[in-house]
Amino acid sequence: MALLCFQSLRMLRSGIRCMSQNAQLVSLTVNDKTGVATLSLQRPPVNSLNLELLTEISSALTEATDNNSRGLILTSTNDGVFSAGLDILEMYKPNLDRVKEFWTKLQETWIKLYQTAYPTVAVINGHSPAGGCLLALSCEHRIMVKNFTIGLNETRLGIVAPPWFIASMVNVIGQRQSERALTLGHMFTTEEAKNVGLIDEIVQNKAEGTTQAEAFIQKFAKIPFQARSLTKTWLRNKTVESLVKNREDDLNMFLQVVTQPNAQESLGHYIQSLKNKATK
Template sequence: MKPIMQIYTKQNLIKNQFLILIRNISKNQSYLNSTSAQSASSSSSSSSSDDLILSKKLSQLSIDNNGIASLILQSSPVNALGIDLFREMKESLQILEKEKPKGLILKSNIKTIFSAGLDLKELYQPDQDRIKILWNLLQDVCVGLYSASYPTVAAMNGHSIAGGCALAFACEYRVMLPKFMIGLNETRVGLHIPKWLIASTKNILPRRLAEAALLEGRLFTTCEALKFGLIDEIAKDDDDLIQKSQIFFNKFNKTESLARATTKQYFRIQDIEEFKAFRKEDLETFLFIVNQEKFQKNLGKYLTDLKNKKK
């Protein structure tokens, strides 16, 4: 049996963590409660009244009159996830934790591409300090989305590959246009799937299917993704993507924001705490793999082939 003092200390720690969580969530509860409900029929026309919060080179953050935030990725040509884009996304998520919107729509303004994943050029013959920053930012953004106190939707207007899929999996709800691909194909390019991403995948797919898909590096078509549960809905066009996102947010009009946020945290707290415990190990594993001679050789060949295809 554990000593009484150890049990008492652990109970106090849990209690303190809960109180901190409640204070953080309730700080802006009045904003959420004052937000009016928006009907799905008017959702696609809301962009004209958006309040632009943060305009950067690679992304834009806005919140409309109904309290719905939009984080738009605009890093041509494929929304490759590099240091600069991650920094912008992290800043936007920090702003939203203070603003506490009614919901967040994560989307892309690049036709046919949600995100093609990590900027692989950063991984080839890498600067060690830069790839450490890159991986830490990937962790911050994905876990930040996953632990967000407000509802989140990935509105995918195109392919969502590798890191792009990780962003989508970190959101609560996923809507996608037809005839595109989604999946975590990291093992095909020689990278591992981190523990925190495996955890979020197992929350979406049955364990056996999740394991098979991640080991194989499988990509799913939109229809396959709906069938197996990677996405929640298929939208017919860009307007329908936003409309379906609005319908998802409206499901919570009758719920108390604090109660919803706290319940969400309880569902996800174990994954978040495990991430914190293994964060350093995750970075070390990433650095070990990226610096392998075989990985560098294969990545160099891949990037050369990709360059030749564009000629």
């Protein structure tokens, strides 16, 4: 089970746990001509996934569904980081009620994104480790800007990605490539990611990526929506159902791991190492 996560040096240095309750951590816009929605992550400085950000992502996905969106582009307002993964401060010396809500919201958000009826494209305009990689893997098509990295690198922190993280990668690049990447905690360059099929296209910048994302979604314009969405559901149902049937066990396993003294010690050392780097 994973404790994934990264946190920005600036946020650790300032001691900020989360944004103001009034701050908008995502934006959802819709192209009136195409009906395609764009969901942009905008939690400074690195879109680390805390409870509040996950809640807003989940709500935005529901809104896109309720508005009968024809497709969704997931991206970041930060050209440099798509998402740095789960917020480590959610798991270090956690409040038990909050950390339960945090993990449950992560499960919910992944389920919603993974099984949307409309087509989804990740425009990855920055580094995308751990939980950031999971968001990208959950989309149907991935477009990545050059000179960044992506991967499920949990083992480098001495932790383990949960089964549904692993399944998300296996479904994209296969068992062998996933086994090697996950056990090594490998972060793929943009070119490496394209070579193994982790991403589908390489672009020079976010604007080009958005154009290509719109073009991908447009391919489905003449495909009956219900037939397309049911096909996607059946293809992905086994992976989703595995978590749905075991959500409580998954939560309990996470709580068991995250509250272990050695896990807390490891997280503490990791946070301190980031603080030390920030002061150099």
